[in-house]
Amino acid sequence: MRPVLFDIPFTDIPIYGYGLMMVLGFLASVQLVQFLARRSGLDPEVFVNGGLIALISGVLGARVSHILENFSNFSDPNLGLWGNLKEMANLRSGGLTFFGGLLLAFPVTLFYGWRKRVPLRLGMDIMAPAIMLSLVFGRIGCFLNGCCYGAECHVPWAVHYPYYSNAYIDHYADGKIQPPDELLKRLSNGKTTIVPADKAARDPVLKALAAQEHSLDVHPAQLYSMFNALLLAAVLTAFFTMPHAPGRVFALMFVLKGITRFLLEMLRVEPSVLGHGSGHFEFLPAMSYSMVVSIGLFVGGIVMWYAFGRYERSPGHRDEMPLVPSPSARGPG
Known part of the structure; x- marks a missing residue:
């Protein structure tokens, strides 16, 4: 866990791992959409602008x-x-739900x-692989930040996380770990x-105690993702x-992401x-928000897969997408 990777030399400006990974993910996905757009005979700059809007x-x-x-x-009532x-x-603290981003960025x-x-x-179809590529870097950012940890x-x-990390705070709140009395305060x-970690860092005794503390061992769920x-x-x-009916790459992303995210959850x-435990449809197994959305994603992907295939086979429509652009669309070089 390294929320701050380093400080810019000769300044006190920190470079946060989460933010850096978001930037790298955007740049990598832009390169991919430009490549796929050129291959399809479309203007790559439109997709660069679209990628920025999606970001x-x-x-x-x-x-x-x-x-x-x-x-x-x-x-928290203590924060006001x-x-x-x-x-x-505070985006520096992490905390971005992929499905929420997809549900807004897509329309x-x-x-x-x-x-x-x-x-x-x-x-x-062009955007689908780029979305997954950007998520690769996003999950690395989550791991560096310590959010979205596993069970x-x-x-x-x-892996385990240090004192005052998200995992440590949650495990303490659940009564699973007991810090030394010196690291506790009464409200x-x-x-x-x-x-808080910043207060403990200013006291040599508390700093030494905090350095010995860590969360329970958990799955590196971010790396799995x-x-x-x-x-x-x-x-x-x-x-x-x-060769495929246009739209089916995107539909396949919905299907595969729905399955894998449900399992990873x-x-x-x-x-x-x-x-169970939610107060809603208690006869069902307990499901998180992401599990519920994963089911919707899977069903939506199946519907799109067959709908796009039927649409492409209807009169007046091609059954396959063009794989190689015309010479005029390739540009110089």
Whole structure:
């Protein structure tokens, strides 16, 4: 866990791992969409602009989704209204839900493509592998930041997080770990909480005690998600080069992402919103927000797969997408 990778030389400006990974993910995905757009005979600059729109709307949607999913973390009475609002806006702390970003970025980017007269299904196919590639870097950022951690485990590759990390705070709140008394403080309401990391760092005794503390061992769920996203990006890119009905690459992304995210969610710790323990449809197994969305994603992908195939076989439509652009679309060099 390294939220701050380094400081810019001769300055006190920190470079945050999460933010750097977001930038690298955007740059990598832009390169991929430009390559696929040129291959399809489309203007790559339209997709660069579309990628920027997707980035901004995606971050907004992902942050709002994370806040709603974990609203108790942003309604701390000890912080007050202003303090909670600052926490909501603090992207440096991590906390972006992929599905929330996708649900907002998809219609916004689709509208932009429609305005630019991009063949929408082909445009969706071009964006699909890039979405997964950007997620690769996003999950590395999560790992560096310590957010989106996994469930407790005892596997050889388990990881643990330092004092005052998200995992440590949650494990303390659940009564699973007990810090030394020196690292505890009593609040005005009589409850006990742990001393913030910045305060502990200013006291040599507390700093030494905090350095010995860590969370329980957990799954490196962020790295599982990273490898999953990398594999999906490769599969979708390969499928893009094969003859297929336009739109089916995007549909395949929905299907595969829905399946894999549902399975990976079993190795994470998220509150139940449906099924046992949620107060809703208690006869069902406990399912988190992301599990529910994964099911919707899978079903939506199946529907799109067959709908796009039937549409392409209808009179007046090609059954396959063009794989190689015309010479005039390739540009010089």
